[in-house]
Amino acid sequence: MTQQPKSPKNTNVQALFDKIAPEYDRMNNIISLGAHQKWRKKLMQQMTIPAGANILDVATGTADWAIALAKESDAASQVVGLDFSSEMLAVGQKKVNLTAYAECITLVQGDAMAMAFPDNTFDIVTIGFGLRNLPDPMLGLEEMFRVLKPGGQLVILETSQPDNPLIKPFWQLYVGKVMPTFGKVFARGKYNEYKYLDETTEHFMDYMSLGKLMLTIGFQKVRISRFNLGAIAVHYGTK
Template sequence: MTLSPKNTDVKSLFNTIAPEYDKMNNIISLGSHKKWRQKVMDKMIFPEKAQIIDLATGTADWAIALAENSDSDSEIIGLDFSESMLAVGQTKVDISDYSEKITLEQGDVMDLEFPDNSFDIVTIGFGLRNLPDPKQGIKEMYRILKPGGQLVILETSQPDSPLVKPFWQLYFGHVMPLFGRVFAKGKYQEYKYLDETTEHFMDYMTLGRLLLKSGFKKVRISRFNLGAAAAHYATK
């Protein structure tokens, strides 16, 4: 059992919400998550024949987008601990144009079964906050990256503006869980948990400092939607 910082069995939670996950992502983010991801990839450098891994890949949206943006000889692994999320993702991969480039695997981000210096690019989107120990996860990301390789983290964040923050807290604290009840077959508690992980996760500057302390270089940060999400780019 993998417990979150809120002592929630997150694997079971994501297995439960997998059937509605893509629909709810679009509803909750008002479609913004796709735009954020594309903006992030526009700033990435894709070497030829890149070895890429998308951690906490969920239903494989980012894995498929990485395949679309990389050359035909690149290989993408999408890794997640939820078999139900991966099953949804595999269906999407199978009907995509990139099924030969993408492999989905079940695994633990905090204990990756890959040799040191294996990947040119490591990505994780909206998954770092769900790890029981984000520091250990980042340590593993550093280990599997090749020297000079890129780490890209896209994660929910908290706005700074005192004018914006109350509306942000209202939306994530009350509206988002209500959406879970209305649109996701009554899954209020599951989406309440996702709100809590967003609200209590480290802020974007703390995450940037953690990357530097973990050995990463050239850490850059981009923020979206008045701070509702942040992208961190770093090099090993």
Template sequence: MTQSPKNTDVQALFNKIAPEYDKMNNIISLGTHKLWRQKVMAKMSFPVGAQIIDLATGTADWALALAEKSNETSHVTGLDFSEEMLAVGQKKVDVSDYSDKITLIQGDAMALPFDDASFDIVTIGFGLRNLPDPVMGLKEMYRVLKPGGQLVILETSQPDNPIVKPFWQFYFGTVMPVFGKVFAKGKYQEYKYLDETTEQFMDYMTLGKQLLKIGFATVKISRFNLGAAAVHYAVK
């Protein structure tokens, strides 16, 4: 059983919300999560024949986008610990134009089943904060990257503008769990938990410093929606 720092069985939680996950993502982010990914990938470089892994791939949205963006000889592996999320993702992959470029597997982002220096690109979108030990996960990402490889982390963040922050806290702390209750078959507590992980996760500067401490050569940071999300580009 994979426990979060709040002693929550995260695997069971994501298995439970999997059927409504895509719909809720669109509702909660007002559709901006797709735009964020597009902006992130516009700044990434994709070598020919790249080996790419998307961690916490969930229902495979980013894996599919990476397959579309990379050249035809590249391959995308999507890894997630929730079998129900992967089942939803596999259906999307099977009907896509990239079924031969994408492999979805169940696994633990803190103990990746791959050799050192296996991948050119590692991505993780809105999943790092749900790892019981995010630092251990970051070390694993560093390990499986090739020298010169790219790590891209897209994650919710905390606005530091004193005018914006109260509205952000109200939306994520009050409105989002209610959306879970209304639109996701009564799953108020599950979406309340996801809000709490956002509030308690390390801020974007702390994450950047942690990446440098682990050994990444360079780290660049961009923020979206007045700080509601941040992307970290790191090179090994």
């Protein structure tokens, strides 16, 4: 596999996720205070998964969403989880193997900005907390649009920024100071790695800008839901 391009902050994100893979699930629970599973469950209640669906989870990481999608699908559906980090996928594969859905979930290593899937392949494409780590989010969205079937749905779960002036300073403190400290304390001293991830959270486009970008690419029926006082946003779009 070719080396991934570096992020705009000149960080090798693939190597970063390889490094944090062993602690990733535990850190997700700590940083989100366990809420990330509730966000995903809530947004999936708004999704309609057709019978025999082909589903792609981009930036699948340790496969939590891929497993949840398989659980909510019928037996004829297939879920593909794509990620560029072999270490994250290794953790994810162990989890998949312990479920009843191992035969319908396939984890593959690949580049979200140049996916090796034909046009119009998937009924549903999801990406959770991965778009902001792509060197070119627009290119990633264009690829997701390309591999979706006409009428297929994209669902993006991503960090966002609160716009309430009373809330935003506390959010900035949590993101900028508290979360990196969690990385140092709970993730074997990985302060710099979590500092980078927190900076991508703080500087990623706001929810309205992402919605407009989806429309520019060609997605229709774009709608947005927000959680945690605006710190988390879900974007739905149809090809």
